Amino acid sequence: MMNDATLRKIDLNLLLAFSVLMQERNVSRAAERLLLGQPGLSAALRRLREALDDELFVRVGRGLQPTPRALSIAPAIEDALSGIERAIRPQAEFDPASWQGEFRIGMCDNLESAFFGPLAARLLQLSPGARLIGIASDKRDAARRLDEGVFDFSVAMHDEPASWHIRAPLFDQVSICIYDEAQLGLKAPLSLKDFANVAHVTVSFEGNTSTGIDMALNRTGDVRQVVATVPRFSALPMVLKAMPAIATVPESIGRCMAQLHGLMLCEPPLSLPTDPVTMLYRRVDQTDGRARWFRRLFIDVANKALEASGCCVSIPRAAA
Known part of the structure; x- marks a missing residue:
């Protein structure tokens, strides 16, 4: 000593x-x-x-x-x-091409469906010795699991962060309606009457059926009928292909579902709030070369994925 x-x-x-x-x-x-x-x-x-x-x-x-x-x-x-x-001595610049190890990201399944595949493909090109690990996460447990070192950063709608975390804005997530046109027999655009009268399917990890959509409908004097709730977005396309119902989902995953499963998209016939999607990471990792490179890679990949899907949003690079 x-x-x-x-x-x-x-x-x-x-x-x-x-x-x-x-x-x-x-x-x-x-x-x-x-x-x-x-x-x-x-x-x-x-x-x-x-x-x-x-x-x-x-x-x-x-x-x-x-x-x-x-x-x-x-x-x-x-x-x-x-x-x-x-x-x-100043840190040597991180070299992804020679690095071997894991990159770990926490996301809920709707964001994972939109971004994980393109991120894994890009990482394979730039850092062939690395492995990408996706961790199921949402805003309820993101901060705790981040402190436990479960992932490098989380992408979700995070609450106000602790002083030792950094919450960087990514994009505002808008909602879009999705349904099987053959099942529902309706063509876009939908009227408010059509939207309120058809059967609805919701997505909730906890099994909740009431959302901000119900609050928006209440202001117009309308009520919808929720006939089913699934715990994951991955189950939704098969449900919509099996029955005459509609779902209102984040635009990024809605466009993925429509492309993969031949479903119809349309804008909701009422004004719905947007959800701010943010990146949460530890303040101690702010200047770390490996962590900073990974955050910037995600932003680049997510921007390209959003652009390719037709979503009219872009993520500021300054977020990382």
Whole structure:
């Protein structure tokens, strides 16, 4: 264990002055290297002599001759200064091409359906030695699991973050209606009457049937009939293909479902609130090269996925 009382007598500049004097054996040249005047270097040498209780350097002619004590401690001081220099040296830029390890991301299944595939494909191109791990997560447990190191960052509609977290805005998620035209027998655009009178399917992990849609309908004096609730978005397309019903889902996953399952999309016939999707990560990872590269990669991939699906949103790169 370090002796704090001993170290308090010495500061790093004194040790650096000692090292340079050992190398130069000349006060003028040492002062020039240290960007000090000779009086300043002489004062530093005086403090060193007092702290170490040794003369350390003796003037011989125009040069300096180190004492036996100076010679004995010089290698250890040189090693210590070299170690400090290596420790505080600017970080090397993260190289994804040579890195091997895991990237871990937390997302709920609707965002996972929209972004995980393109993210995995892009990561395979840029970092072939890496592995992408998707963790099922939402805003209820994101902060806790982030602190536990379960994932590098979470993408969800997060609540106000703790001071040791950073919540960066990504995009505002709008809602879109999706249904099987053959089953429902309706063509877009839907009227408010059609929307309120058809059967509805909702998605809720906890089994809730009431959402912001019901609040919006109440303001118009309408009520909808929810006939089924599924816990995951992945189950929704098969339900809609099997029965005459409609669902209102986030636009990003709705466009994926429509493309994959031949479903019809249309805008809701009433004004619905948007949901702010954000990225949550630890403040301690803000400048880490690997973590920052991964966050920026996700933003690039998500932007391209949203553009390709026809969603009219873009994610600011400054989010990472």
